[in-house]
Structure formats: structure tokens, C-alpha cells
Amino acid sequence: MFGYENINLTFSFNLIFFIISLLIIIAYSVYVYKYTLPPVSRFRRFFLAFIRIIALTLLVFIIFEPTLILTEKKILPPVSLFFIDNSKSMQINDGSKRTEVVNRFIDDIINTDVKGEKKFYSFGSRTDAVAADSLNKLNFTEPSTNFAQIIDIIRNSDDNISTITIISDGVITDGSTPFYSAQRLGIPFFNLAVGDSSRKKDIELKNVLFNEYIYAQTPTAINAVITNNGFAGKNVSAGLYEGSNLISQKNIILDKSGVNSLSFEYTPVESGEKKIQIKVSVLDNEASALNNNKSFFVNILDNKINILLIAGSPGADLTFIKNSLTEDPNLKVNTLTQISPNRFLEQNQNLLLDSADIIYLIDYPTQNSDNGFLTKVSDKLRNKNIPLFLLLSSDVSPLKLKTIEDLLPISVTQIENNYLQVQPNPEFNESSNPLLNHSSESDWNNLPPIPQAISNIKVKPEGRVIVKTLVSGQPRSNPLIVTKNLGSKRSIVVLGNEIWRWKLQTAQKNIKLFDSFLLSSNRWLNAPDEDKKIMIRTSKKFYAAGEPIDFSAQVYDDLFNPLSDAELKLNISGPEYHDEIILSSIGNGLYEGSLSLTKNGDYKFSGQVLFDNKNLGYDNGTFNVGDVDPELLESRMNFDFLNQLSIETKGKTYVNTNTDQLIGDLIQANQDLSKEKILTSEIRLWSSEILLILVIVLFSLEWFIRKRSGML
Template sequence: MGTLLMGTLRFAGEAPLWMVVAVAAVAAAFVAWVYLRETKHLASPYSYLLPSLRATAVALTILLLSGPVLHRRTVVGKLGRVVFAIDQSKSMAVTDSGDPSSSPSRMRRSVDVLLGDGSHPGWLSTLKETHEVDVVAFSTGDPTLLWSSRMDEPLPTTFALDADGVGTDLASSLSLALDSFDANAVADEVESSAEQDSAEKLQQAALVLFSDGRDNAGRSAVDLAKELRLQSYAVHAVGMGSTDEPTDVGIVNVVTPESVASDGQLAGELILKQYGLAGQSVLVRIESAGKTVWQQNVTPLNDGQQSIPFELDVGSIVESLNTESQRGVQRSTVVMDLTAAVEPLGVVQGGDSVSENNSRSFRVAANTRDRRLLIIDGSSRWETRYLNNLFQRDPAWTVNIVIAGPGTDDVQLLRGKDDGQFPADRETMAQYDAVVLGEIPADLLSTNDIFLLKEFVTRGGGLIAIDGRYRQLRQLADGTLSELIPIRYDRAIPRLSAKSLELTTMGKEHPLMNLYGDSQNIEEFWSQIPAPKSVNHVQAQEGAEVWATAIGQSGIKSPWLVTRLFGGGRVFYLSSDETWRWRYKVADRFHARFWNQLLAAVMQPPYSASDEYVALGTDKIQYGPDESATIRVRLQDTRSQPVGDATVDALLIANDRVVATVPLSVDDPARGTYQGQTPTLSPGGYSVRVRASGFDESALQASTPIWVSQSESLEMRRIALDAGTLNQIAAAAGGAYVHESSAVTLLEKIKPLSSGSIVESDILIWQSFYWFWAVIALLAIEWWLRKRSGLV
């Protein structure tokens, strides 16, 4: 029994259809106009009906020149459905050959299987008469439909595809198949079948993946494959490429602080990956403005990733840069635009397969203004001593340590502007960037001291509270600073003996917690770092975020690092005071990095540029593609008085053109400060300037640069065929996995999905009697009406 699926009208004439239609319309209009001269005296409807019939007959006659053809497709039996999904991520551009110019890419080879390459017919031509076939391309996001047999379009000779996807989401194509498949139809078939106990025999749909299996985005493809199997939908996979990792060396990541003192040292790590170069030296270097400022020969011993520490003299780099700013503009930071690069030394057999990862740009701000840190404690604990020593040695910091209480040199808290004294007023307090609050006795802090601390954080300052075993901070957290410190103490279990530290989901995502450099091993690193002997058992307050927890000997978990925004500032709470133990055998490697990164996270960055009227700054100098920049502005008039009632916009300029305008809202009218956030920006460099009501644009000269980096991609870190992943997906959906070298065997598994066929036929309307009789009928009706009207 046949069912008409589709009938389409095609035109096979030599003349273009638009030309034939135009000629027919003109001719019909001319005939109607001439005819109207004869019929205008007749009564309606003869006056207009007769010209219309003659004009229509003339138009149909001329339209024969377009060669109309009625194309019909009829399905006989039950068609099987097949979806071919082609991976178009960057790794599919690899040729798996030492000579890329003479070998097609993985994606090109996938297309050749479907369309044929001259030596063998393509799968689409083999299946399109018996199967319902779709071809889609995917990387990340929604797949793109390339061709479908249901469109009733000719088989393409090629697909306009580029292997440029930034990631591979194998689940996206499976999700498309699951969403488009009519499970009810299969259920009806099973219910009406005499063999109801074997739904697999009624399986009439399959998805075929052409991929190298490097799944690095989206949800689990194996879980979706299991769902497809329940819907009697098979998933097959064709592995493209070689299972041997090709020779490659590249820079995976650069780990540095966001800022450093302009006269200090920039210490960081380069994360290098290499495959096929074990035992062969490579040159790793860092460049500034095209000049090499650091380099080292490295001989990798094993394939994979390794960390290479480096240290640069910032002063010499800043001096070599053209840091001359326009007249009247002062800068507190100088941006160092650096590039890390790697290259093999000597001849590399097979060549470097991926050249785009041989260099990586990164930027660090060199601060020309020292940061100021206030440390307050009730005793000279080990934690306090090491923190004081760490930042006293750092030329980028000025540290004021205040120790007061019983058993110290100062029984009472001294107040004033000098070292060793707690700030006595808001102006002195505002000079600090961050405060570290230890176990200071609560009765030493006056009401004004508490007010200054709260106001300091509210206006954008950073506070780090370090708890201990003396229960002094507990009194503050339960009393006058309860709204500031983001935890509540557990009365039933005051302290826990800890055996390890563990990051939460939020902690894993924040760069602060990456002390090792390799984000893939961050969980393992924190599980092995020396845990504190004991911690205070606390609970996070509502709205606070827990970034790390301490696991007790009995398995009880308690927040170890808790944070919360408070006004314009941020507060961190540490439930123990034993990070100094991380120095064991590794000195400052992890301890110094943690505290530098913690302070960078808790503080607001300073204004990077200022002139007579405006100070301008951003929270960072480099952003990811999904991040927005926080812009901060301070306005003052000609008398250096704050202006807190202006309408202020931040202008983002790229290539000498304003690409975005960001309205800024008033932050603190008394200080004349404003703040706003940019939308998500395209990758590239931008300059930020300010426009404000009441100020001439030429007067506001200060500007600051920001950069937006490209999407961080795992796509090219490993490019060998991952046959294991594809095998798991195929097995989960009851399908088969084959390598591309034996892909033809998979075609034999697909053919039995269909028990029907498509019969296509063409009716040449321009040669058929249907069209001829239509013209004759029109003329006959016209003749009959002419006779009735008295014209004949």
C-alpha cells in the first residue's frame, strides 16, 4: 500500500522561471487590455470575465516554456530513520598525517563516507531511497541540520562545514535524536506486534556519530544513550583518527597573580603539555613587547602536563614599556602585556601537530602604589607571625600589625595614625585596603572601633577573620560583629579534630582555591594539603558561601572557608589558624600563594588612572568571555570636593569607536563614587573612559585598559581518538562502535532498519494533456460566454 508523502512542482525549462512568469504576466495584461475595448459595453460579468479567461489561457500557454514538472514521492512499507551526526569541533581538523597538505582532515573523511569520494558511493545515496535520512553537524550548543531526505531536495555534492567548534558536546546530537523521535509510534508498533516480547526487533531508528570522541562539554552522553535505548533507538559510533596522540607541545595555562609591585618580582607557573617529545629539549620563554624577558630550556621526561615555575623582574619590564601618559593623568598601575611561548629545540619527527597552542598571552598589573594591610590580634600567634613576615617582605605591601591584650606589650588597644595603633577615625581607616582580624579580646574594641570596621567593609574594604582556640573571636561573632562575620557557632560541638580539607562546588570554580596551577587536579591537591589539627565547628549564615569544608575524624563536615558580600566589601572567615603548616618542606610555595590570592579576592582594586576631576578603575584587567567588568569612578570638582549628583556613563572604546555605554549608579554621594557593570563583551582589548554631566569631555582625560580573552577550551589539549568514550556510548544504546577504517561494516547494520522504500516519479506537465485540456477548457468557456453575450 502506497502513501503519498509529498508532491512538489519543479520547473525544467531552459529560461529562468522569473523571466517566463514576467513575460506571461505582461502578455496576459496586454490581451486583457485589448479585449476590454471590445467588452466594455457589455453587462457584468461578461465585461470583465471574457478578458480574464482569454488572458489566463494566454498566460498558461506561455508558462509552458518554464517546463513545469510534478515530482511525487511515495512511501511503500515502513521507512527506517537514520541521523548522521558529524563532529565539527577543532580537533576534527586534524589530519592524522605527517603531511597535512596531502591528507584530508577527520571531518572531511567523515563527509566523504556519507557523500562518496569518487572511489565508492556515499552512504546517503545508498540509503536515501529506503530510509528517512538526516545529516546534522554539532560541536557545542544546538546541532545544525545540513540535509534531510524529507526536504525533497537533491543530494548535495558537499557540505559547507568548518572544523572550528570550541568544544565537543556528544550529548547534543543524542538529545536532538531523543527530542525528535516519536516514541509513541514505536509503542504502538510493539503493542500491535505478535512478538511483543522483543521490542528490539521493531527498532527502526538509529543515530550514527562521526567523531574522535573528545567529549568535553555538556551532560553525560552515556546517560542519554541509555534513554535512547529504552526508546528502541540505536546509537552507533564511527571513530575518526588515530588512538596515538600526535606529536605536540603547547602552553596550557599561565598561573600568575593579577597584580604585583612595580619594583618587585612576578612569580608564577607555566603549565606545559607535550606528547611525543619525551627526552627532547624545548625552549620556554616569556616575551614583553617582542623582547624575551625570561627563558628556560626544559626536557620533559614523560608525556602529559608539567608545571614550570618562573620569576621575572617587574621593574625592568615596566621601564622598557612606553608608560608616558598624557599630561595631567596619573596612573597607579602599569599593565604588562606578556606572552608565554614554547618551541621544540631540534627537528621534531612528524612536526608539531597543533601550532595554535604554542603561545599564550596574559596580562599582569604592576602597581605603582603600595597596598596597605592592617593586622589585629590578641596575641602573636604563629599564623599572625607568618602573615606579618610574608607581607612585610613584599615591597608591594605596607603592613601595620596591632597586638593588644593580656600577656602582650600593650594591654590596652592603642589608637592613632602610627604603626602599632588602631585607626582612630574613618580617614585613617580608609587608607587600608584590607584588615585581618584575629582573636582580639572583645572588650578592647570600643563602639567607635566596631563602627569603623563595619563602615570600612561597607564602603568596599576587605575583612578576613581568622578564628582560633582562644574563643575571643567567638565573642565578637556572637555579639557586636554578628552581622559582619558570616557564621554561627555550633554550641553542641565547639571544635572538631580535622583529618582533611575538601572544596565545595563553589570553591572549585574560584581561582582563589587553585594553588597548584593545574585545575584538573585541584580536588586531589586539597585532599592532600596538611589539614589543621582542629577547627571551630560552625554553620554558614544565610546568604554566605562555603568554599571549603573541614572533614572531622568521625566524618562530620564543618565550613572552613566562608565568605559573604557586606555592603560594597567582602568578608572571609577561616575556622582555624593553621595555614602556616602548609610551609612544611615547601616554604612559601602554597602558603604565600593562598594568602596573596585571598587578599586579592577580598579587596577592591585601586583606581588605576586619575586626573584632576575623575578617578577610574576596574575590578580586573583581564576577563573571561562570560564575565562582566565592574567599573568604579570617583568624581570631584575644581575645589577637589566630591560630586555625588551627576549622571555618569562609562564608555567602552575599541578601534577608536565607542562600542558600549554603561550607565553608572551612585555608590556613595558623600565620596562622589559611582559604580556599574558592563554587559558581556566580545574578546579583544578595550579602553574605558568616563562621561559625566556638568563636565566637559575634554576635561575627563583618565582612561584604563581592559581585555576580554577567548573562551577557554579543552578541545585541543588531547586530540587522539578516544575510542573508549565512543564505545561506552554505543554499548549503552545497544549500538556498535567501529573505527573509520572498517566503517563499511556499519552500513550493513543500518540497512535492515527499513522495511520499505521510496518511489519517486515525475509527471511532465508541459507535455501532458492536463495542461492542454486546461487551455482548451478556458477557450471553450470563453467562446460559450461570447455566444451568450451576443458577440458571436
């Protein structure tokens, strides 16, 4: 009816009461106008009674809160999505004519009658929709390749997506591998692998392992792997550089296995940010010299740091956390274990508290915790800007936690003794978070469940949820790990206990997530320079020539309140370059800006903040352009990644010469994939202004006619 599958009218009250009310209205209106003073014509009495019946009926109709429910059946045709790699690597000349293969496939698929709709996207550092008639304008110049953004586009689509086709060389230079996320979509990926996967004669420096934060005057190892194909037995030299200064050099005979391990000992002299390079000499006839060196930045910290673990009671979490942290020789770990309301197992509580650089609260404070010592902990955290890690279980007292709640990313009003068994579910856009990026997505998904107390918790605006929960394999919105980084305040909260399971029950799988998470948390909590009122950062340290360089800044006043009306001037200098840009305020003390640079080299930036013509301070930093162009480092097509992606999603991967087979399979896959979608819409008639106006008009008309007739 009227194009709808079903039309229903419902009331908030029983329909029988509406019918009874309607009968009463009719009887009352007829009775009122059966006799009138002065007498009027029969037609006028009938008309006045009719007006009153309609007006009162509409009024009662509104009181009964009627809702009109319209049900529509919609046939959704299948939609095929095509994602075309628009990055620089598609221009690599490896004999496979990559761009020609892409353009030929685009022409073929546009002119092929695939059932349903076809939508096209280009992807690289970002993913954009592209009209079919604009596909020939792709320039293949994106500075990076991010597959994770493809999953975001698909996840947010309301279309009846039947197939997904990715045309790419499969080399990821930004973001994470989306195997797990793609599998959860339930849509097959049909990938066209473009390029040459054969190994060429080359030497490559890869897998450089280092600590981002290390300590002055403390030796640390920087490890790397050198691979070679076709150069076994050749001699090369490898050098470690701090800036332009050679620190150490080694001569290496390339192994016939194709792999050489390399280790340098690096002892930084002073604190600060240092650019480190490893360079391997270039031999004749190498396929590429770009992959013979690696550059990275390290932060040199002063001295060792003191960690204080305060536990509400002895337990496995305390033991496992302590054992993991003591594996780092740069940490001195002390404990305070509550064994009665006013007593700790260890002595010298005040001395240990005073010397702490980072405090871990493990199921503390409890209902029995001493208020006096808790106040000292609160004062230490607040007055000395000490970073905080909190492990929250039902043993923690919400009332006593109020003492330090302003330092946390959450507020807690109630914690029950009942638990849910939850698994971690990292947020998709947090894959590069320093607390998570030392472990793969599959490692997090393989962790055993831990108890999470059922509680009333609210994440504050400055809180950042980096891990949510899975309950029986189903995603929940409950946070599991929340962080806060506001001004000088840094804190991490884990909303669960018995996290020792993450280490003990994964030991046989050789999953090191527990240790890496704690050590990464410790480094993040102790990261330098976060107590400044002005913080200016680049989105990363290394950029390709021409790639947008994004700056972000945070500005606070003396009380660390966000300051949004300041003027932030940023001076950038480098090789034969000097310029100034103004960062724009986006509210809440945040500022942003960007520029592009084409000349390779190391650059410095210095930002000055003015407010009411007063200098609030400055911040500075460094970045590099051109040392690393990730799109040109790997010339081989990564067929294994594309093939594994299609296997995980029950699709298929094709190589350059199999485009006809790919198109045929796409036609077949879209044959019977139309589906019905039931759309239900509710119209709340009782809130309609038109009905109210109509009631007023009818009563006004009745009153007007009665007055014209001389009636009361």
C-alpha cells in the same frame, strides 16, 4: 478514576464536625420553610429550603477549608541525551576525519530504534538544544570547549535520563573537569572519542607558572615546561618578552626524556598591566607551531603591603594563617592578639593599625573587645577603604560586629555556641573564581570537616556565596565562604573556625589548598583599581579570532551608589581598527555589551561615562585577539579524560571505529529504564472564587423568590 490513581478530599477540621453542621443546616432549613407567611405552595417551600441548604452547606464547606488531593501515576520513558562537540578542534586534520565520524554516528543513531526519547545538544563555548533534523547544520566553529555546562543541562532536567553520550575529542579549553559533578548525577556516560590520540613529532610550551599580581622592582620567577616528541638533542631558543621587548633569552638542548624545565627571572620596572610572552623557536617538521608560545597578562603593584591580623585570642588559626602569609616575601605580616578586655599581647596597636593595607579579623571582635579600639578599626576600614578578611566563630559578638557589618557581605543577628561539622562544597559556577581556581575540585572535596557555629546569618544582595557546606556528605545551603566586591569595598568572610585543619590534616596528601586559598584571598583583596567609580572589564584577556568579546561595567556615583541611567561609550582600537559601542544598562549599576573581531593583535579599550551631560570618568584596559586559539593548540584526542569520565560514572568510552558497539550498548542500557513517577496536585477548594460566587447567587435567588412571594 478519571485517570487518577487516587482522589482524596481533606478538611482543616475534623470531618465529624462538618457532618454535624450539615445536619443542623438541613434541620434548620426544613423548619424555616415548614410554615410560611403568606402560605405558598409545597413545591415552592421545598425549592426554597433546598436552595438554603445548598447555600449554607457551601458556606460551611468553605469555612472548613477543603482541599482536593489528586494523585496520578505517570510512566516516564527513558531519555537518552547526546552532546556533540561543535568546537573548532573538531576540524583538525589529523587523519581521523573527525567531522565525518561525527556526522556518520549522528545518522546511525537517528535511524536506530533506541527505547525512549533521544535529545540532542551541541556544546562548545555554550550548550544548545538541537533538533534532530538540524544536526547536519553543525558548523564546528565554537571558539572553546566547556564540559561543565553539560552537567548544568543534565542537573536542571526533569527527564528520566537513562544514558548520556558525549561525542568529542575530549580536549577542554574552558571551565573545569566535571569528574566529581558527573559522578554525583548517578547516570552512566557513554563517550565517543573522536580523533587521534597518538603523539606526533612536535615541540610544545606548556604549564607556564606565574603570579598574576607581582611587585615593581621585585624579582619574580616565571617558570615553564617545554615538551618534545622526536626532537631530542635539538637546539631551540626561548625568549621572554614584555610586550614586544625581549627581556631574556635562553638556549636549550631538548632532553631525550621529552621534558625541559625553563625559568626566567623577571623584574618589572613600573606598575601597571603588562603583556608577557614566552616564545620557543620553531623547528622543521613540527606538527604545529601554534603551541610554541604562550601569552599572559600580569598586574604590577607598587611596593610591599602590610597585613594586620587582629585575633580575639591566641589560637591555632592565628598561627597557621600568619605562617602561610609570611611565605610570600612581598607581604609584611603583623599581629594584634587580644589577651584581656583592654589589652593586646603586642605593643604599638595604633601604629600597626595605621600602617595596615589589609586587615584580617580572626574570631574578633569578642564580647570583651575594647569598644574604643574597635571603633578605630571600623574607621580605618571605612575611611581608607581597607579590604577585610573575617574568620567567624561563636566567640565573635554579633552586637559588636554591627560596628563593621555594613562592610561585610553578610548580616549576623545571632551566633550560638553549638556547632556543626561541615566540609566545603564549592559552588559549581565558581570554578574560575580567583579564590578557588588555584586548587582542584577534588582538593576541596578532600578537606576535613571544620566547626561552623549554628547562627542566624543572611547573605546581602551584594554578597557572593562561592562555597557552601556539606554535612555528613550531604549538600546544605549554608554558606561557608562569602565575598563582597562593591565599588571600593572588598571583603571575605569564612563562616567557620579551626581552618588550620585544612593544612595540618592534609599535609601528608600534599594538598596545598590552605596556603593557596589564603594567598589568593590576599591578592584578590589587594587587587588594584577597585576603588574607582567606573570599572570596565572583558570576560577574559585572550580571545580567538571571531570569538565574542564580552564587556561588563560597573558605574557608581560619588557615594558609591549604583548608577543605572548613565551613558557608557566604549572606544576600541587595535591593528587597523577603531570602533565605538554603547554598553547597555541591566540595572543596579551594571552594564554589558559585546563585539567580535577577526584581525589578530593587541587591542585597547577606553570607556567614558556621561550622566546628565556630565563626564563622570573613564576606565580602560587591554585584551588580545589571535595570540591564543585554545582549540588549535592541542591536536591530540584526550582519550584519558573521556575514559576516566565514563569510569567515574560506570559507563564506557569508545573510539572512532567502535560506533556500532556504542549503539548496541545504548540499546541494551535503555531496555528496562522506564520508571513510575507519582504526581500529586492539591486544589484548595476553599479559595475558589467560583464557590463564593455560587453562594452569593444562591442566596440572591432565595431572596428574589421570597420577595416575589410576598415573604419577609
